[in-house]
Amino acid sequence: EAGVTQFPSHSVIEKGQTVTLRCDPISGHDNLYWYRRVMGKEIKFLLHFVKESKQDESGMPNNRFLAERTGGTYSTLKVQPAELEDSGVYFCASSQQGTSGFYEQYFGPGTRLTVT
């Protein structure tokens, strides 16, 4: 069974540009999460999808970040315009059906974003 995949693995962009990160969860997983680690700090929650609906987006830092999950399959996270402080590693995770918080979350390898 394929795990969670993320694309690209690394992205380098200039301040003010736009970047779109993609996450493909494990097939059949209704729950999809985005996290990020910036500046060597702790991994922080960004948002949670249940199928195509945003269940919790309390961790989204500002309106420059837009997450979508059309059709309840893959998800994209767009940063527009990117700022220097957005540099970090963005992780995606998925878990199986249900809104319970007790299911194991499977993480992807992350996308390393560098804004110069």
Added chain:
Amino acid sequence: LAKTTQPISMDSYEGQEVNITCSHNNIATNDYITWYQQFPSQGPRFIIQGYKTKVTNEVASLFIPADRKSSTLSLPRVSLSDTAVYYCLEQGGKLIFGQGTELSVKP
């Protein structure tokens, strides 16, 4: 804010048993204790989860006392490949990560 507190780092030698203790004094009634492992340049990986008493799987054991204010992850006979960061989390939905414990296993 992270809800859990654990040592920042630990050192061990191959073949030893390692116990990492985590404090979660205000854990919610419905929350579980979950431990993740993370290697450099990889995403976190689930190790074990429990609610109360003892849970054991092929990788580790998890001990949670009756008051649930702390938990201990036990790794039997560690090897060099167990060098990683270990996170203790209260899980009731989204994961809230703390700093984790950086475990270094030496030959």
